[in-house]
Amino acid sequence: MRKIIFPIIVLFSLLSIIPVFADNNNLVQNFGFEQGYLDKWNKQAYTTTDGVTEFFIDDTVSHSGSKSACIINYSPNHSRFNQEIKVKGNSYYKLSCWVKTENVGSDYTGANITVEDILSISKHIQGTNDWQYIELYGRTKKNQKSFVLSLALGSYGNVNTGKVWFDDVVVEKIDKVPSNVEVANLYAEDTPTNTDNLPRSKNISxxxxxxxxxxxxxxxxIVLAKKEILKLKPGxxxxxxxxxxxxxxxxxxxxxxxxxxxxxxxxxxxxxxxxxxxxxxxxxxxxxxxxxxxxxxxxxxxxxxxxxxxxxxxxxxxxxxxxxxxxxxxxxxxxxxxxxxxxxxxxxxxxxxxxxxxxxxxxxxxxxxxxxxxxxxxxxxxxxxxxxxxxxxxxxxxxxxxxxxxxxxxxxxxxxxxxxxxxxxxxxxxxxxxxxxxxxxxxxxxxxxxxxxxxxxxxxxxxxxxxxxxxxxxYKYASMNAYNLFSLLGANAKPDSETLFILSYYSWGMLFIVLTSLFTGFLYFSNYIKHKQSAQNIAPIAMLVQMTGVFVLSTRMHERYLFPAMAFALLCYIFYKDIGYLLIFGGVSATVFVNTYDVLVRMFLTEYPYIPADDTVLFIGSLVNVIVLLFLCIVSIQTVVRKKTIPLDLK
Structure with missing residues (x-):
């Protein structure tokens, strides 16, 4: 009897660990959603207005097990479940899942599996379909350590409606890819710089x-006006x-x-x-x-x-x-x-x-x-x-x-x-x-x-x-292509819920907004206390400080948001005739131009306008704006509190 029982025990023990070995190569956590909640997954959507999209775990529909993850877009949207996947550089990976659809629009991108910040997607499923298998093969670049897996309904610039279910999600490292498939780059590629082939309607070189x-x-x-060489005739x-x-x-x-x-x-x-x-x-x-x-x-x-x-x-x-x-x-x-x-x-x-x-x-x-x-x-x-x-x-x-x-x-x-x-x-x-x-x-x-x-x-x-x-x-990101502090720290397009030191990016941004407003208040009250009723109005400086400070130091800033600072810097120069404000105008004009030009050209070249977090121009532009803000603080204190200026009077 013992001779029979022992082999049975061993057999059942081996059978019990087969699933463990089967999933050992799967890098996705909570891949079948059987825990009943979205552990390790986060929800992302282009439009977050109430009533547009619903995310939930469905315990009535599944490909295997008893649950799946469901997205319903009641109005056109690009919605997805995301999970960061740890990977190795210069390696091949296979991304796959099972997807079921119901009334997904036929004019735009349907249900798909992809990676955030890339344009390549798997075969996408539209209409109403029972469970279908979709996959995407890709490669990582040298020294790449992770990518963000995305189970999506819609894609960038292709919002869609309908209901989709995802189940049995797998990301696995493979030695080679089949010869008959396309291989995507699983990372944000450097935007092509050659604009020669762009149509005239997109070429702004x-x-x-x-x-x-x-x-x-x-x-x-400015030099000619200062030297009074350039003068308009009266009238x-x-x-x-x-x-x-x-x-x-x-x-x-x-x-x-x-x-x-x-x-x-x-x-x-x-x-x-x-x-x-x-x-x-x-x-x-x-x-x-x-x-x-x-x-x-x-x-x-x-x-x-x-x-x-x-x-x-x-x-x-x-x-x-x-x-x-x-x-x-x-x-x-x-x-x-x-x-x-x-x-x-x-x-x-x-x-x-x-x-x-x-x-x-x-x-x-x-x-x-x-x-x-x-x-x-x-x-x-x-x-x-x-x-x-x-x-x-x-x-x-x-x-x-x-x-x-x-x-x-x-x-x-x-x-x-x-x-x-x-x-x-x-x-x-x-x-x-x-x-x-x-x-x-x-x-x-x-x-x-x-x-x-x-x-x-x-x-x-x-x-x-x-x-x-x-x-x-x-737009819950530390930065959205903005040349600011968070882009300088490498956090462009990074969720602002992530932590920087002891606080989230969002918390740092809110703290800096408060500090910027307090600094503006310091200028106002210092000006009044020192000069009482004769105090000069400092509203142009206050507007410039608020705009520049919030843009450079806050989260969720886009590339264009610093735009008003150009006009305010000119007004500060007009009212205070300090060369510092003219230099700030020049600096802001340069960074706003390069920032918006970069994003617009990327959009024209690839229909994908996001700047990689490790982009050199992004780093330099962000550094310049941080320096401009520090310089503005010094100039504004000199102008308002100490009443000292470095005059440049164009007469």
């Missing part, structure tokens, strides 16, 4: 020589300025039609303008299930753009329609340049004032943003500039209206609320009256109501708050 020429001419103009100032602004406008209109722009942004703006300008377009805009992460104010602008486009049938002419989409930002470029002249002419002669206006209207970073990319940062900057002018004129309550509009156009407007807040506190200390604070609160509430209420039918009372929260939650 001319901006490199133009930007070099701009900086050379800018320095030359010719307005004609010269008008000609310069007209040239700036005409060139923009020409290139707005020639260059197609950043496809994702242009596509959104076109869709939003058509939707908002249609019947009941405003009242149903945010409830029709269309992706939109912009607050209401610019949707009103796009509604006007759409209405004009429909009125004159411009949508049938692609070039004309593209110009219309870019037109608000282009107009804002010209208006901002004119405002700079009007402010400068109060402090400088007409020649110097025209030069400062030219430094803005022909600035390559400004031209690139509005005309080539098709973004609206210049429109946002124009609103802030009008608000700043009202502050300088002592009209705080009216300035609050503009600052409220800025917040209702872009969430980044919140960055500047400490400025209006400190202005109101200083006003209270000076006047001992709450009148301006009360009126400002009233005007802000009225402005918000006027802009938000038309979009509110059928919405929950807190819908606008949720819009801001979901917009912020949609």
């Amino acid at each position: 001319f901006m490199i020589p133009y930007s070099i020429l701009f900086f050379v001419v800018a320095i030359l103009l 010719y100032e307005k004609a010269f300025l008008g000609t310069a602004l007209l040239i700036g406008l005409v060139v923009r209109l020409i290139y707005a039609a020639k260059i197609e722009g950043f496809s994702v942004d242009i596509g959104c703006f076109k869709a939003w303008s058509m939707a908002a300008s249609g019947t009941n377009g405003i009242s149903t805009f945010y409830t029709r299930g269309m992706f939109c992460d912009y607050p209401p104010f610019y949707i009103l602008v796009l509604a006007l753009v759409g209405w004009i486009s429909n009125l004159f049938n411009l949508t049938s002419n692609p070039d004309a329609h593209l110009i219309m989409i870019k037109l608000p930002a282009i107009i804002a470029d010209v208006v901002t340049a004119y405002l700079i002249y009007k402010l400068a002419v109060k402090k400088f002669n007409s020649t110097a004032s025209c030069i400062l206006s030219i430094l803005y209207i022909f600035n390559p970073a400004v031209f690139l943003n509005s005309t080539l990319w098709g973004q609206v940062d210049s429109f946002f900057t124009m609103i802030l500039l009008f608000g700043l002018i009202l502050i300088l004129e002592g009209k705080l309550t009216y300035a609050t209206i503009l600052f409220t509009i800025a917040v209702l156009m872009k969430p980044q407007g919140i960055i500047f609320l400490p400025v209006i807040g400190y202005e109101l506190i200083i006003d209270l200390i000076k006047t001992k009256k709450l009148k301006n604070i009360g009126l400002s609160a009233l005007f802000a509430a009225i402005t918000t109501a006027v802009i938000v209420i038309p979009f509110s039918p059928g919405q929950a009372p807190d819908w606008i708050i949720n819009l801001y929260i979901n917009t912020a939650e949609g």
Whole structure:
């Protein structure tokens, strides 16, 4: 009997460990989701608005075992389960899983397995299908230590709807790949640099020589004006300025039609303008299930753009329609340049004032943003500039209206609320009256109501708050291509939930926002305590500090967000005539241009605009911006607290 029992025990023991050996080569943890929760997996989605996508463990559907991971995209989205996989460099890997689909759209990328930050995907499954096996073969690069595995519905630039299940996920190292399969690079590849083969609508290589020429001419103009060699004849100032602004406008209109722009942004703006300008377009805009992460104010602008486009049938002419989409930002470029002249002419002669206006209207970073990319940062900057002018004129309550509009156009407007807040506190200390604070609160509430209420039918009372929260939650990265501190530390495109020393990147970012605002407050109160009623208004410096400080030190920053700092730096120079602010203007103009140019070219070359975290230009640009911020802190303390400047008066 013992002779029989012993072999049976051994046999069952061997059978019991077969699954262990079978999965020993699988690098995926919780590969079958049998634990009943998403341990080791995290959820990612392009759109994080409530009700768009649902992630969960389904214990009623499985390929093996009793559970699977499920994604439901109720509205178009790129959604995925991600897990970091530890790998070896210069090695081959096979990624595979089983997938089941239900009503997945047939026009865009379906269910697939891939790796984050690459364009290659497995065979993707659309429609309604029972369990199917999908796989992707790939190689790692030298010294690569990990990649992020992605079980996705949709892909970059290809959002989709439907329901998908994933099960039995495997990543295994293999010695060689079958001869009949394509091998993907399981890492973010360096973007091709040769733009010669790009179509004319995407080729912006001319901006490199133009930007070099701009900086050379800018320095030359400043030197000639300083030495009083360059002078406009009396009475010719307005004609010269008008000609310069007209040239700036005409060139923009020409290139707005020639260059197609950043496809994702242009596509959104076109869709939003058509939707908002249609019947009941405003009242149903945010409830029709269309992706939109912009607050209401610019949707009103796009509604006007759409209405004009429909009125004159411009949508049938692609070039004309593209110009219309870019037109608000282009107009804002010209208006901002004119405002700079009007402010400068109060402090400088007409020649110097025209030069400062030219430094803005022909600035390559400004031209690139509005005309080539098709973004609206210049429109946002124009609103802030009008608000700043009202502050300088002592009209705080009216300035609050503009600052409220800025917040209702872009969430980044919140960055500047400490400025209006400190202005109101200083006003209270000076006047001992709450009148301006009360009126400002009233005007802000009225402005918000006027802009938000038309979009509110059928919405929950807190819908606008949720819009801001979901917009912020949609980009939960330490940096999104921004030349800032976190990119300098190698954290570009890294989730901001990851830890840096003792805190998460997100916590560090929030801490630095608070410290930036406190530094701005230090400047305000130091200025008032030292000079009392005669204290000079420091709002331009405060705006520049807030913008630069938050961009350089906070998380979730995109490459374009530093844009307003260029105008604020020029205004600081106009009001304080310190060469430091002119140097800051030059530094910021250079980094904003290179940063946005890099991302736009990557988009044109590969349709994938993300900069690798180890990119050399990213590191250098980030280092420059950190130095610019430190220099700004020194110059602002010298200007405001110590009342010392290094003057550069262009007369």
